[in-house]
Amino acid sequence: MTLPVVEGVRYVAPLREGGSLPAIVDASDGHTYVVKFRGAGQGARALVAEVIVAELAKVAGLPVPAPAIVHLADGFGKGEPDPEIQDILRGSIGSNFGLRYLPGAFGFDPAVDTDIDPGLAADVLWFDSFVVNVDRTPRNPNILTWRGGHWLIDHGASLYFHHGWRNWRARSQDPFALISDHVLLRLASDPRDADRRLRPRFTRAVLEAAVAAVPESWLTPVDAFDSEEEQREAYVTWLLERLQGDRAWVATATAAWQAGPSRYARRETHRVV
Ligand SMILES: Nc1ncnc2c1ncn2[C@@H]1O[C@H](COP(=O)(O)OP(=O)(O)OP(=O)(O)O)[C@@H](O)[C@H]1O
Numbered sequence: 378m379t380l381p382v383v384e385g386v387r388y389v390a391p392l393r394e395g396g397s398l399p400a401i402v403d404a405s406d407g408h409t410y411v412v413k414f415r416g417a418g419q420g421a422r423a424l425v426a427e428v429i430v431a432e433l434a435k436v437a438g439l440p441v442p443a444p445a446i447v448h449l450a451d452g453f454g455k456g457e458p459d460p461e462i463q464d465i466l467r468g469s470i471g472s473n474f475g476l477r478y479l480p481g482a483f484g485f486d487p488a489v490d491t492d493i494d495p496g497l498a499a500d501v502l503w504f505d506s507f508v509v510n511v512d513r514t515p516r517n518p519n520i521l522t523w524r525g526g527h528w529l530i531d532h533g534a535s536l537y538f539h540h541g542w543r544n545w546r547a548r549s550q551d552p553f554a555l556i557s558d559h560v561l562l563r564l565a566s567d568p569r570d571a572d573r574r575l576r577p578r579f580t581r582a583v584l585e586a587a588v589a590a591v592p593e594s595w596l597t598p599v600d601a602f603d604s605e606e607e608q609r610e611a612y613v614t615w616l617l618e619r620l621q622g623d624r625a626w627v628a629t630a631t632a633a634w635q636a637g638p639s640r641y642a643r644r645e646t647h648r649v650v
């Protein structure tokens with residue numbers, strides 16, 4: 378499962394609503410991508426999470442815009458006048474992360490977009506608990522509504538154990554209490570059914586392939602590991618062990634679903650472009 382590698386050919390426009398100042402970029406394959414830059418404040422680890430989680434979402438059958446590694450040459454976007462953008466681009470020569478751009482998409486609004494299939498919503502709820510994704514809340518759903526479907530974006534805040542790696546192996550069993558603030562809690566069917574559907578899909582081979590898709594240059598040296606291979610194996614081990622053991626995170630997600638949302642979302646419908 379290697380990701381396509383494309384060359385960025387044109388900086389079209391910045392997406393100022395994104396905290397990391399992503400941008401719309403035309404690429405050499407004739408497609409347009411929303412690119413998250415390695416030189417942005419969140420750093421390379423956020424891109425590692427983007428790649429692994431987008432690949433795993435595909436395995437789960439969840440709708441994600443097609444991901445790619447977007448290579449940028451020295452001098453890309455040099456016509457952009459904004460110094461902040463220039464700083465980011467200078468730090469982003471080489472590999473970056475892109476999701477296929479969905480032109481004219483709307484931000485998901487849980488008060489309006491109630492048509493989402495409850496089984497799909499349960500799958501997303503389960504999946505976000507699995508990969509510890511804090512960024513799917515009513516305030517910041519990171520779901521786009523486009524051509525009658527719902528698309529998942531922005532997985533850079535998942536897998537947060539990799540910021541530091543302290544005690545990482547034991548933490549694979551951590552419950553994910555923030556699931557009680559998940560934007561799809563009220564719209565989902567039973568997450569235990571999602572567990573039965575999705576868990577068997579994540580074999581060691583599937584997890585290894587997702588981790589193998591991460592570009593080597595993003596795996597900066599980490600004290601806990603002697604080599605890049607060891608670091609990749611640690612991601613696979615964390616994911617495998619999260620699917621085994623007592624899995625308090627499944628019980629926590631189920632309890633949150635049974636309790637229902639604690640509050641209603643503020644409406645934030647907006648057009649993306
Ligand atoms: N594939 C896409 N197609 C169309 N619009 C997109 C796409 N990806 C992102 N966007 C738009 O860009 C915004 C920012 O993207 P994203 O959430 O990935 O960036 P971010 O910097 O991590 O944002 P934040 O941290 O503020 O949530 C999204 O909220 C959405 O409006």
Ligand SMILES: [Mg+2]
Nearest residue numbers: 395517519531
């Ligand atoms: Mg976002």
